Amino acid sequence: MKRAALTAEHEIVRVQLSERSYDIAIGAGIIDTAPPFFSARAKISHAVLVTDDQVRPLYADRIAAACAASGMRTTLLSVPAGETSKSIAMADQLWNQCLAEGADRKTVVIAVGGGVIGDLAGFIAATFARGLSFFQVPTTLLAQVDSSVGGKVGVNLPTAKNMVGAFWQPQGVLIDVDVLATLPEREYRAGMAEVVKYGVILDPDFFAYLEANVASIQLRDRKVLTQVIARCCQLKADVVQADERETTGLRAVLNYGHTFCHAFEATCGYGQLLHGEAVSIGMLCASRLAESLGRISPDVTQRQRKLLSALGLPTVPPQVDIDLVMTAMQRDKKVEHGKLQFVLPTKLGMVELVGDVPVKLAKQAINDG
Template identity: 60%
Template sequence: LQHSVRVDLAERGYDIEIGEGVLEGIVDFVQQRHAVSHVAVITDSNVDGLYADAVADRFSDADIETHVLVIDPGESSKDPEVAHDLWQTMIEEGCDRQTMVLAVGGGVVGDLAGFVAATFARGLTFFQAPTTLLAQVDSSVGGKVGVNLEGAKNMVGAFWQPAGVLIDVATLTTLPDREYRAGLAEVVKYGVIMDEPFFAYLEAQADAINGRDSAVLAEIVRRCCRLKADVVEADEREESGRRAILNYGHTFCHALEAATNYTRLLHGEGVAIGMLCASRLAERLGRIGADVTSRQHALLEKLGLPLTAPADLDPDELVRLMWRDKKVSAGKLNFILPSRLGEVELVADPPVGDVRDSLGLGG
């Protein structure tokens, strides 16, 4: 069973093909969209042996010159120096304006490879085969690529849309349990911010999701890509503000990540905790009833996600970290808060005491 999502953008759109085992058809998928003569596959050392090497072989077998460039796994590879190493290697491998860049891996590989594609020789055609749930439902739509600077995530980058995205949900079978569950947090987010029936579907399918049922996963990834595409189509360059709804749970999450030095929580784990904080904040402000929070709590719990901020964190420090981000949005601290399940609204500068109490850390 195969699904297709069309992302319609102002300049040009692209297709996301989703299914079990679709990576077998990657050469056709690319050739239908691009006259490919030379491929630079970018991957990390975990995904290389699992999937990227086999993907590269398929291009070689089709008589297309192919190189595999392998980076170290992990966020620390989203670094200008790693990008520089890749540019250099690409020159040594004879890459030029005709080279197509194919990212095979998670969000780190996608963001970095996309950045290298956007910049090498003033921009190369870029395809993506995301292999983590997070990358499949989040980074494969939106075109944001980039690297981190010291203390400033995604500070150097571009909008660089792929020419096509091929999502093989079979790759999720090898994903470590924590990474898989972290991806599910962003899945739940889509239901809360814009699709109550999808949220109910996730509740009904929780056992199948925990069992990594591939048909259910293909449907989930399709739905999330469609929802994100709807948002991105309406606000391609993050100008109208519509895209901000995707930040539900993220103001709290970013503070939790910073307070734990980006080491103790995976991003999706921070999102799960952050969504519950945001929902409690909406409750405190009288915007929703307790049922909206308890349904999220129950679903996230069923999916094995953390539900509370690490107890040793200082709520005042977290509040300070959140308000430090203020400068980026014209002096206001904006929160995306649910107005009901399936709908969110932007709330600027809620009382700091309510934000603090929503952390659930007491004190």
């Protein structure tokens, strides 16, 4: 298919997955290229856009109007903003709305929003009529650098995050850094936790770049953000290409800090801690755990703490019942035969999956925060 023209200043990251390969386009002011971006990668007669009530007036209405003007039959479905919409009940509502709107196997789903919308809309695409093509237009930093790439889609159960879902790759991802201008400060900072994560797990030079560019990042400099997001997407693409469905264990490195993170989110109640905030705290817990196991020196943890703090992220665990946190950890997808497993650093830029970690040390890593 002919590729649609974008702008002069944009980056393309290609996720190489054989017949499921796709492009991630990253740049400033490229959201208005959405209809030709979609059309160049899929034959679309009916587009179902899924968004939330906060993103709808900012970007989704605009994209829906552009899709309709380009000749696509367009349906726009909106859900309440927030993690609570990532549920079986909301999926059921969307399935029925799709049915009522005449969606069929030729319909294409387009997610316009943050990680919740990407996961939810992707889950609808993966399951309705046994699978529909879909695109991601992520509008939060966290979604742009993490959840929109790699094909993980799904919903939460009341006591277990991301427990119901599928691997369902998009046809393409369109990332406009300019949409971050309307992102609330807290959401923007939360997204930076996943950015820092990539430096810790895969790229010490990128970590150093972040340390050197804190001021530009805080100012949401378009050129710096384009570079940062493109590097994150490339690092994730490299991992996904090597272990698309988490069969070799390599993709598990992307879950650095997430065993603690998901347990904090579930224990506090979804929505109390933003995901990126919980990731920030979880990474430091994991780093302290690695210290206690003699895997790293304290300076590795300190560099992470200093950078996360400079970016305005929380570093202290929430005041929650430690036993409830440990119970929540037992529901982590990396648990094998009841044994906790954690992604832990061996040095900056390298992590490993470590099994059979003593519960006492995991608790200590939280309490020492």
